[in-house]
Amino acid sequence: MSAEIFDQLRTIQQDIEAYPVGNAAELEAFRIRFLGSKNILKGLFAEIKNVPNDQKKAFGQLVNEVKQSAEQKFEALQESLSKAALQEQADSIDLTAPAIPLYNGSRHPVSITLNRITKIFERIGFTVAEEREIEDEWYNFGAMNTPEDHPARDMQDTYYLKDSKQYLLRTHTSSVQARMMTTTKPPIRIIAPGRVYRNETISARSHCQFHQVEGLYIAEKVSFADLKQTLYYFAREMYGPDTRIRLRPSFFPFTEPSAEMDVSCFICNAEGCNVCKHTGWVEIMGCGMVDPQVLTNCGIDADKYSGFAFGMGIERQAMMLYGIKDIRLLFENDLRFLDQFSAAY
Numbered sequence: 001m002s003a004e005i006f007d008q009l010r011t012i013q014q015d016i017e018a019y020p021v022g023n024a025a026e027l028e029a030f031r032i033r034f035l036g037s038k039n040i041l042k043g044l045f046a047e048i049k050n051v052p053n054d055q056k057k058a059f060g061q062l063v064n065e066v067k068q069s070a071e072q073k074f075e076a077l078q079e080s081l082s083k084a085a086l087q088e089q090a091d092s093i094d095l096t097a098p099a100i101p102l103y104n105g106s107r108h109p110v111s112i113t114l115n116r117i118t119k120i121f122e123r124i125g126f127t128v129a130e131e132r133e134i135e136d137e138w139y140n141f142g143a144m145n146t147p148e149d150h151p152a153r154d155m156q157d158t159y160y161l162k163d164s165k166q167y168l169l170r171t172h173t174s175s176v177q178a179r180m181m182t183t184t185k186p187p188i189r190i191i192a193p194g195r196v197y198r199n200e201t202i203s204a205r206s207h208c209q210f211h212q213v214e215g216l217y218i219a220e221k222v223s224f225a226d227l228k229q230t231l232y233y234f235a236r237e238m239y240g241p242d243t244r245i246r247l248r249p250s251f252f253p254f255t256e257p258s259a260e261m262d263v264s265c266f267i268c269n270a271e272g273c274n275v276c277k278h279t280g281w282v283e284i285m286g287c288g289m290v291d292p293q294v295l296t297n298c299g300i301d302a303d304k305y306s307g308f309a310f311g312m313g314i315e316r317q318a319m320m321l322y323g324i325k326d327i328r329l330l331f332e333n334d335l336r337f338l339d340q341f342s343a344a345y
């Protein structure tokens with residue numbers, strides 16, 4: 001009996017040595033057969049009671065040796081197979097292949113223009129104030145001296161919230177003036193960039209949403225000369241050192257006196273082109289001295305303080321700067337359009 005068991009062990013040993021392993025699946029079969037939880041060596045351990053006492057030790061050693069040889073073969077094969085797999089992977093990498101280009105994205109032309117404007121005013125001490133787009137009628141119109149019967153208040157021109165006469169999508173960033181004046185003590189020196197909405201038919205030249213930058217400076221003894229000088233500085237920084245400005249008398253309910261500011265056409269150098277409609281001037285913004293009634297509406301002492309304000313659209317400036325012919329392009333997010341601004345910031 002014991003001789004048979006020893007023979008069985010030797011056969012298993014030969015099996016281990018001869019077992020063909022060329023891939024991962026065969027290695028797994030090897031492991032299950034010789035090292036798994038039901039491996040064939042286990043049965044032999046149960047036979048140990050039939051081995052004569054004087055041979056038990058030798059048998060035990062031999063079983064362990066066979067088991068170890070299975071383990072060693074398994075480890076060696078495992079290593080060589082994973083090396084081969086790595087090599088195969090490395091062989092399949094083409095180091096001369098061109099790299100996949102990284103897509104960097106780009107800033108939107110409206111953001112580029114807005115950032116430029118913001119930076120110019122920040123350099124002379126204006127800070128950025130941002131406010132809500134859903135506004136109370138009082139901040140958008142009432143505080144800004146716009147009478148109840150003013151056409152701008154009409155549903156035809158302004159988006160009111162459903163079933164509301166009080167809440168609307170702000171029609172201009174001038175509402176931020178009222179917000180700032182009611183919450184901050186002068187001196188106030190802010191610009192307020194942001195989105196505004198008007199119930200307009202969408203066309204190549206106008207849209208129902210666009211962006212404005214508002215400016216407000218309130219302190220003691222602020223004069224029209226301060227306004228003019230500030231805007232002149234802005235125009236030259238924005239459109240070049242040779243830019244000239246022109247202030248035309250105008251009307252806004254919240255400023256007195258009011259003006260519109262033109263800059264000399266930077267496309268044709270004021271010689272006349274399509275952009276300036278052959279006038280040599282391009283209208284950029286509305287401005288004026290804050291009406292004392294607006295100061296009073298917002299709780300600021302109009303005898304002590306005065307101020308100027310201005311407001312400009314961003315889209316039209318972006319369109320002029322980049323030669324964009326249709327305002328709708330700015331809101332459609334077509335990557336073929338937006339990609340063209342990847343060099344700008």
Ligand code: DAH
Binds near residue numbers: 172214252254285286
């Ligand atoms: N809110 C005016 C508009 O949307 C622009 C404007 C004009 C703003 C004169 C001002 C200002 O602050 O003083 O057309």
